[in-house]
Amino acid sequence: MTKSIFQIVLKHARANNVEKVISVNLEIGALSDLQDEWIQRYFDRLSRGTVVEGAKLKTNRVPAVFRCNCCQEQFRVHSLLEEDLSCRQCNSRDVTLISGREYRVQSMEAH
């Protein structure tokens, strides 16, 4: 996973003649169990000696979106650890996940 992030960043750094990558913006869905601290640690190891070395990973957690099967209301859930997934409008527990699996390198800041 982290290797994939690193490869994407390095590819774009080269394509843009970047001297140094300062930070990388990731968009990660609420469904992911990945820990920011660990991704950063692996990333630091992989990026050693490249223009990406020292870059800070900034994770933007995208909330999961559910749709209620009764009233069709859509609602966001920021943490899936939250016990309650019932519809915010009608309290139905018959709900369907629409999104929350995002895994994207959005952008980077660089010199």
Added chain:
Amino acid sequence: MEEIRLIDIKEEILSDNRGLADRLRQRLSQEKVFMLNLMGSPGAGKTSLILKTISSLRDRYRIAVVEADIESLVDSEKVAALGIRTVQIQTGGFCHVDAAMVEKALGLLPLGELDLIILENVGNLVCPAETDTGAIRNVVILSVPEGDDKPLKYPLIFSVCDALVVNKVDYMDKADFDLGRVKERVLALNSKIRLFSLSCTTSSGVDEWARWLDQEVSAFQRA
């Protein structure tokens, strides 16, 4: 001070792996070989379910097993004892199987002589969920002693699987496990998921699971 540039990327992480996984799926479809990716925690009963599945379906399908569990030397010996072809994936301490590892394993199997490949993924509920192996169907096995809070703590894996097998239901009396709670949570994460409750020890519920897999494999081969 040099100017800081914001460079737009918008690229999916793991898209390389997904590309390779799609190519593997295509190849499996052409060869009419159904690959099942079985995931679950260590001790959930992955190997037991594989052994049960083999005895239920070996008369109908030519089966092989791809083993990637870290303790899988023991596991592959159990499977090999049944006279089933097994291939060991060396994950090199990796926490999951990726499409490149599967591609290598498939290269060691005579696909033309097989109908069903069962991939025993590494015992872990996090990383395997992120990584497409090229399987036709993904299944997660959860055992009653692990507790009914797993879909709460590891939502991703339940959202990407085609079926959930709740194993060790014979422990239900001894454990504080609310099957209804698990079902409700899992269906919210994944409305299309199929649910099976069984015990590999008593064999209760195994027939229903095997029937589903049988239907999936035969529908795939007819397609």
